[in-house]
Amino acid sequence: MKFAIALFSAAHAPSSRRALLFAQAALAGGHEIVRLFFYQDGVYNASGALVTPQDELDLPKQWRTFIDEQKLDGVVCIAAALRRGALNAEEAKRYQRDAVSISAPWELSGLGQLHDAVQDADRLICFGGA
Amino acid sequence: MSTLHVLSHSPFGDDRLNSCLRLLGSADALLLCGDAVYALQPGGAPFSALQDKKISLFVLLEDVQARAIEIPDWATVIDYPAFVELSIDHDKVNSWL
Amino acid sequence: MAKSLLIVSRQSPWSGPGAREALDIVLAGGAFDLPIGLLFLDDGVLQLAAGQNAKALQQKDLSANLQALPMFGVEELFYCLDSANARGLEKPSLDEAQPLSAEHITALIDRYDQVITL
Numbered sequence: 440m441k442f443a444i445a446l447f448s449a450a451h452a453p454s455s456r457r458a459l460l461f462a463q464a465a466l467a468g469g470h471e472i473v474r475l476f477f478y479q480d481g482v483y484n485a486s487g488a489l490v491t492p493q494d495e496l497d498l499p500k501q502w503r504t505f506i507d508e509q510k511l512d513g514v515v516c517i518a519a520a521l522r523r524g525a526l527n528a529e530e531a532k533r534y535q536r537d538a539v540s541i542s543a544p545w546e547l548s549g550l551g552q553l554h555d556a557v558q559d560a561d562r563l564i565c566f567g568g569a
Numbered sequence: 570m571s572t573l574h575v576l577s578h579s580p581f582g583d584d585r586l587n588s589c590l591r592l593l594g595s596a597d598a599l600l601l602c603g604d605a606v607y608a609l610q611p612g613g614a615p616f617s618a619l620q621d622k623k624i625s626l627f628v629l630l631e632d633v634q635a636r637a638i639e640i641p642d643w644a645t646v647i648d649y650p651a652f653v654e655l656s657i658d659h660d661k662v663n664s665w666l
Numbered sequence: 667m668a669k670s671l672l673i674v675s676r677q678s679p680w681s682g683p684g685a686r687e688a689l690d691i692v693l694a695g696g697a698f699d700l701p702i703g704l705l706f707l708d709d710g711v712l713q714l715a716a717g718q719n720a721k722a723l724q725q726k727d728l729s730a731n732l733q734a735l736p737m738f739g740v741e742e743l744f745y746c747l748d749s750a751n752a753r754g755l756e757k758p759s760l761d762e763a764q765p766l767s768a769e770h771i772t773a774l775i776d777r778y779d780q781v782i783t784l
Contacts, residue, residue: 440657447666447784453603454577454666457629464649479687479784519687550694558669558700562656563780567666569578569603570776584708588676591748594772663674663775666784 440470443560445553446481447567450498455484458566459501466509474512474556475502481567482520485513488540506544514556517547571596573659577603580615585665590622598659600652601644602629609638619644627655670701672778675710679728685713688784689731696739703742703778704735705771706763711749714758732760746771 442465448454462472477485484502491497506513520541521530527541541547557563574597580586586608593599599619601608606628608615619626626644629652633640640646647655656662673692677684688710695702706713713728720727735743743763750758750765758765766774775781 442656445782457577457602460649461652464653468650468653470653478691479684518690522683550691551698553691554671554695554698554700557671557780562662563671563782564656564662565664565666565782565784567664567784569605572775572781584676588708588749591768592771592775594776597772661775661778661780663781663783665676666782 440562441560442470442472443474443476443553443556443563444472445476445478445556445563445565446484447479447565449480449483450486450489452480452567452569454566454568455481455498456496459498459505461564461566463505472509472511473559474514474552475506476553476556477513477515478519478550478553479516479567480523482515482523482525485515485520485545486525486540487542488538503544511544513545514548514552515541515545516553517549520547571598571659573598573600573655573662575600575602575662575664576605576608578665579604580608581613586615586618589665590618590624593622593624598625598627598655600627600629600647600655602632606632606636606638609633609640609644611639611641668700669779670703670777671695672703672705672775672781674705674707674781674783675713676708676783678709678712679718680723680725681709684784685710685728686726686731689728691782692735692740693731693738696735699739701742702740703744703774704740705766705774706745706749707771707783708746708749709753711745711753711755711758714745714750714760714763715755716757716759729759735760736762744771744774
């Protein structure tokens, strides 16, 4: 079964952790994830600028490790990311900003990538809110 | 066709549970996770609403454990692998973000 | 055949970027000629109130974008009748949007391949 997983909440929201655990369980169950798409506040999960206290769950780091190890397609909506100050080197240069917080394996792209994933997958699962 | 509806907000002071229950089809199921599991707090209005509806109801294990809520026998507790399977058993998943 | 997607928009127009970001998903789908529907539910029906003034809050005019949806290939527009009634919304400003009862919304969700409620 092919899953598209979309995340709409910031890294500190319980739903973001739930998304990661669902994604891990899906792969462990022998399923495929065609794309992870990060929209709205979900873009913060891709931020390399978050500093988590040592004794707390570092979700952005876990996402990064998960995407790297499983060689997944992690796409961050570019418009949502720009609006929230989450930029990769290319966008920081384009808009003349000092701060770069998104880098590989994350990719910035448009909402077309969400639709593309929906077309490709058997199921779309969204996580967000609380 | 069937839909798995997923709620994660507390039912107290929030529209989502009520709206969801109004739209729930006969083949649909409901999964409560996060603060939405507070709907199963005995004696509350959401508890009665769910009990009366006689729907196919699931709750996420970790959220029940964290909140020390006792689960009635008309709800099924599931873990993440079962959540994945549940999403496959239905034609689509509607998460109320 | 392309899979159909229903967007359920539940946010009021002036509560943050939520309503606009829901609309952006719809517009992107329309731009790719995908079968896409938009349902206004709960506070989302308030996006359809007449005479809204975006300038008062220094915002972009969401209503104008909604009016343009059919031009962008999005013709499947609906709103929840119960939500509208509960909020005293008598005449939605979007003529193309069809009012639906709860039972019809259940059937609508059934009809689409996937759904995003935000």
